[in-house]
Amino acid sequence: MKIILKIQRFNPETDEEPYFQEYTLDADPNERLLDALMQVKRFQDGSLGFRKSCAHGVCGSDAMRINTKDGLACKTLVKEVVDKEGDTVVLEPLRYLPVRRDLIVDQSDFFNKYRSVKPYLINDEPVAEKERLQSQEERMQFDDTTNCILCASCYSACPVLADNTRFLGPAAIAQAYRFNADTRDRGFKVRLDVLDRADGVWPCQNHFKCTQACPRSILITKRINQTKRLIEKYRGKTKK
Numbered sequence: 001m002k003i004i005l006k007i008q009r010f011n012p013e014t015d016e017e018p019y020f021q022e023y024t025l026d027a028d029p030n031e032r033l034l035d036a037l038m039q040v041k042r043f044q045d046g047s048l049g050f051r052k053s054c055a056h057g058v059c060g061s062d063a064m065r066i067n068t069k070d071g072l073a074c075k076t077l078v079k080e081v082v083d084k085e086g087d088t089v090v091l092e093p094l095r096y097l098p099v100r101r102d103l104i105v106d107q108s109d110f111f112n113k114y115r116s117v118k119p120y121l122i123n124d125e126p127v128a129e130k131e132r133l134q135s136q137e138e139r140m141q142f143d144d145t146t147n148c149i150l151c152a153s154c155y156s157a158c159p160v161l162a163d164n165t166r167f168l169g170p171a172a173i174a175q176a177y178r179f180n181a182d183t184r185d186r187g188f189k190v191r192l193d194v195l196d197r198a199d200g201v202w203p204c205q206n207h208f209k210c211t212q213a214c215p216r217s218i219l220i221t222k223r224i225n226q227t228k229r230l231i232e233k234y235r236g237k238t239k240k
């Protein structure tokens with residue numbers, strides 16, 4: 001089928017403003033949008049900038065805005081978009097992150113916020129003889145969050161960040177939850193300073209856009225709300 005990719009272009013060295021460029025190509029409806037992008041890059045315009053690596057929804061590098069919805073180009077079939085929304089597909093870089101070139105954004109803010117919640121197991125207690133045991137039920141309390149590939153689709157989909165770019169954002173909070181809810185972890189108080197501040201968890205208004213955008217079906221909004229409840233419970237206890 002003939003499709004048109006309408007792609008936002010921007011080269012900071014030569015362009016004052018971003019602009020759209022259209023590429024018409026033959027695409028198999030069962031191909032992924034990433035295949036279509038690679039076809040453009042190989043046969044029409046080698047200067048087009050986008051990130052990709054695994055091409056199988058694992059590395060998280062090809063997240064972008066696809067007809068104003070955030071997601072992975074390698075997990076989106078051409079027919080899924082074209083059947084519903086017409087043969088012109090608009091591709092833009094993720095929002096709230098500076099554009100380095102075309103569809104490539106500078107992810108530093110996203111990763112700095114992620115790192116700020118200390119997304120790793122904190123526990124200074126001596127390790128049991130074999131391992132730190134955990135039941136299947138305990139693991140299931142946060143299992144979905146372990147599937148995050150740090151693609152930043154949720155970050156770009158979040159309406160709160162439109163007005164407050166200091167907001168910690170959905171992925172960082174979900175990853176804080178991943179460890180706070182882990183029975184082996186003891187780092188809740190260490191993460192509290194970052195989570196329980198004006199730009200921490202509280203700006204979230206339950207839009208659910210992050211949850212809808214996540215290519216790994218992580219229950220992000222639920223995890224943010226659970227994090228708020230953990231903090232409230234802790235603060236309630238410490239006031240007594």
Ligand code: SF4
Nearest residue numbers: 148149151152154214
């Ligand atoms: S929570 Fe989902 S959308 Fe957000 S970074 Fe992780 S995988 Fe991507």
Ligand code: FES
Nearest residue numbers: 055057059060074
């Ligand atoms: S290229 Fe790795 S997730 Fe799409």
